[in-house]
Amino acid sequence: MSQSSPTLPQILKRSLVASSRFFKIEALQLKFSNGQQREFERMQGYHKGAVLIVPFYDPQTLLLIREYAAGTHSYEIGFPKGLIDSGETAEQAANRELKEEIGFGAKRLQKLKTVTMAPSYFSSEMTLFMAFDLYPEKLEGDEPEPLEVIKWPLNKVDELLARDDFQEARGISALLLTLKALNEA
Amino acid sequence: MSQSSPTLPQILKRSLVASSRFFKIEALQLKFSNGQQREFERMQGYHKGAVLIVPFYDPQTLLLIREYAAGTHSYEIGFPKGLIDSGETAEQAANRELKEEIGFGAKRLQKLKTVTMAPSYFSSEMTLFMAFDLYPEKLEGDEPEPLEVIKWPLNKVDELLARDDFQEARGISALLLTLKALNEA
Known part of the structure; x- marks a missing residue:
């Protein structure tokens, strides 16, 4: 090179x-x-970027959501995510999205990596986090229907990766980077 | 759930x-x-989908390309990829893209997973492959300038994941799914 x-x-x-x-x-x-x-x-991308969060309900359990996706016209399983609002840091956006989408805040966020979607065509960047030490706190989101929150055991991650409704590359990256971080901890 | x-x-x-x-x-x-x-x-997505390929130059070495990305206006490191042409299978498209972008065909392709980019907004699907048993064969692509081909040792994958110019979530997913498949083989 x-x-x-x-x-x-x-x-x-x-x-x-x-x-x-x-x-x-x-x-x-x-x-x-x-x-x-x-x-x-x-x-032209949304220049403030977006966040996606892998929330740990406990050390052996992740929280996922099931949500309608208009692009594929299907219900998809994935991690909480959303755009960074004006005036927010990525960490503040991550905590807000957690409160809106799964009803928890996080006392500790750990950044995994900033990723792009398809840099040939889009500028949008998304910062991936792990979230630990959750506490219940609910903020109202703007979803048309309540999101289903799913507890997923870490020891069943292979089943998640094999599912046809867990397909978003940014979520897969976050999950696999999380497993890598846990293995190296 | x-x-x-x-x-x-x-x-x-x-x-x-x-x-x-x-x-x-x-x-x-x-x-x-x-x-x-x-x-x-x-x-509206390109309905035939796309492919991305993790090519093994030898059992310890991956091949990457460095290419201009207009969305981010930057040079990015990633894996060969492209759209599936009319009449092609995903495997045929993967082999053609390898020949165009790195000058090798593959005797063996192994599917990792089909992923989406952002299913809330896009329908586009991309099938991720590993490519083994490469042989030299060059097809002309439509790139405006020759792509730089990079040999990357598998034991330096952490350095790759830490780079700011290796950011595309679909490529990160492919790399980490490859490591997972190798670990389980």
Whole structure:
């Protein structure tokens, strides 16, 4: 691997080509360092980022939620997650989402890693956390229906990974990074 | 966890609200089983899906690529990946992408899991593979510049996971599922 970072392509032109209530799509006219020019499209991300949290109900049990996902029109099992609000740190957002989605706050959050979804097309970043020392506290969320909260034993993680409704790569990354952190602790 | 799968919301109306060369955004008017109505937006996915491949150069060495990512306007390290073309199986697409992006075909592919990116907003699915028994074969890709191919020793995977330019959740999932499969083999 070359030591030097490659020279970034030059952005000759940026233009908004489509937008809706939630999404903005931008076309980039790029000139690569070898002279090649191409037009790429990308989605403008929510610049404050998002969080996803692996909550420990006790040292042997994780908490998951089951929630409707419009993209796949299916109910999916996953971890609490959400966007970072204006004025919040990632940790504050994580604690708020835990209170809204599973009815617990966390006395201790440990960062796993910041991840992207598909960096070729999206800028959105999500910070993954583990949450320990939970205490009951409920905040009202904006969900159209109550979320189902599921206790999942750590020793049944293979069954979770094999499920067709546990598919989101950011949640899988968080789970496997959690197992790695526990193994190395 | 309740045994029965929840009743899916009813899609009262679907409409295309924005589109560009690559993206199509759809608004869904939904009625949940408790009577609540909401409008959700989602991106129409490429319905044939995509593949990502963890290629083993030898039993102790993975192959990675370094490539420009327009979404983050940065060079990112990751695994070969791409869309499944019309008429291809996921395995055929994986082999073609390997030939285009790293100059090798694979005699043996092993499926790890099918993952989603963010199922609340996107339907796109990606199948993750490990690739073994590589042989040299180069196909021309459509990249604007040659991709840098990087040999990464398996015993330095922690350094890879710690890098700020190895961030894509689908690639992290593939790497950690690979380590898990190797540990259990």
